Structure formats: structure tokens, C-alpha cells
Amino acid sequence: IRRELHRTEKLAVLSELAASVAHEIRNPMTVARGFMQVLNQAQVSESKKQIYTAMVIEEIDRAQSIINDYLSFAKPQAETLESIDISSLIQKLMNLISPYASLRDVQIKVQFEPGLWIHGHLEKMIQCLVNITKNGIEAMPKGGTLQLRGYRQNGRVILEIHDDGVGMTHEQIDQLGTPFYSTKHKGTGLGMMVSYRIIKNLSGEISVTSQLNKGTCFKISLPAVVIRS
Numbered sequence: 001i002r003r004e005l006h007r008t009e010k011l012a013v014l015s016e017l018a019a020s021v022a023h024e025i026r027n028p029m030t031v032a033r034g035f036m037q038v039l040n041q042a043q044v045s046e047s048k049k050q051i052y053t054a055m056v057i058e059e060i061d062r063a064q065s066i067i068n069d070y071l072s073f074a075k076p077q078a079e080t081l082e083s084i085d086i087s088s089l090i091q092k093l094m095n096l097i098s099p100y101a102s103l104r105d106v107q108i109k110v111q112f113e114p115g116l117w118i119h120g121h122l123e124k125m126i127q128c129l130v131n132i133t134k135n136g137i138e139a140m141p142k143g144g145t146l147q148l149r150g151y152r153q154n155g156r157v158i159l160e161i162h163d164d165g166v167g168m169t170h171e172q173i174d175q176l177g178t179p180f181y182s183t184k185h186k187g188t189g190l191g192m193m194v195s196y197r198i199i200k201n202l203s204g205e206i207s208v209t210s211q212l213n214k215g216t217c218f219k220i221s222l223p224a225v226v227i228r229s
């Protein structure tokens, strides 16, 4: 399915989303407020204070993640697209996700054809790939291998992100990209939606194949840019 997201359409999505974002932020705020009220009472034991404080911080972090993810979608982008060299894009991506991967015993393998270029917004593309690779890493709680591949096919640049993690059911795959759909304790359920929109904005396509307990592969296809030297 190739389709451009037009400005008015994007605005509609934004305002629709704003309402649910407000709702999702209100929840952790209410919880945090409740804990603060309890903490304010003199007779709270030291151990309970610690627990409540940790919970308040967790709720605030959650609200913050939601705001960050939403803003990355809502942030206006320049009308003109820049030429992006995939190898430098991947280098920047690696700098961002490597620490997260090694912390979780995930090895990253990279295999890219040279000379791959696309049109896009560098920051948005990084955001898109961070969201997908982060999910891949999180899908492997016992560690594993994340494979990133890039090649050219029929005038398009194909980027593949494989993990050998928990995988998804058909029902889960159908929910992907729905705002706030998350199976994670601290998930925001905004990452995939943001990634899908970024790719669609570039006349790209994104597909997913997944098998429960085997792993998942996201495949992104974007028009290739011909660079003459």
C-alpha cells in the first residue's frame, strides 16, 4: 500500500491523537499525585517512602516517554527532503542503540550494500529505525542477535531488521501501529505508529513477518536515489 499522508490528513491524525495522549498522560499524573499525597503524611515509614517515591518516578517517566514519542511525530518537518547516505545513517543508528543492545546481551550484525541512498529527513529516519531496532532488542529478553541488512531491489532500497526474539501472533501483528497498543509493562505503544507514518510520508512501504518464539523481520522499502559522481 503506497499512499502519501497529506497535510490535512496529518493534522486530523494529530488532533485525534492529542486527545488520547492527554488521556494517557493524565493516568500516570493521577497516580503520581496520589502517591505524593500519601508521602506528605507524617506517619509513612521509611521503607514505604522509598517504594512510593520509586513509583512516582516510574509514573513520571512513563508520562515523559509518551510526550517524547508524541512530539517526535508532531514535530514539523522541512518540506524539502535531503539525500541520505544509508551507511552514515546506520552508523548514527549504531551509536544510539549499541549501548542498549550490549546491556541486554544482544549482538548486532550489519550487512549493507555500498552506495545506498534515499530521500528523507535524517532525524526522522533515525527515529524510525531506533523505534524498530529497540523493539527488536526488547523482544529478546535473554539476548540474541539483531541483524540489519540493506540492499537494492528494483530501483528501491530495502532495509531489513531481523530479531530472533519472542515474535508475534497474527492478532498482535494486526494491532501494530495502533496508538497505545503495547504488550510491555512500560510501553507507550507509539513507536510503531511513528515509524509507520515516517515511512509512509516518504512513499515507502513497511512490512512485517513474524513467528511466535522464532523472531520478527521488519522490511522497509524506499525509492532509491541515484547519486552521480
Ligand code: ADP
Pocket: 131, 135, 136, 139, 163, 165, 166, 167, 168, 172, 176, 177, 181, 182, 183, 184, 186, 187, 188, 189, 190, 191, 192, 193, 216
Ligand atoms: P512499545 O514498544 O512502547 O510497546 P511500540 O509501538 O514500539 O510500543 O510496539 C507496540 C507493540 O508491538 C509492542 O508492545 C510489542 O508487543 C509489539 N512488537 C513490536 N516490535 C516487536 C518485535 N520485534 N517483536 C515482538 N513484538 C514486537
Ligand code: MG
Pocket: 131, 134, 135, 191, 192
Ligand atoms: Mg517500542
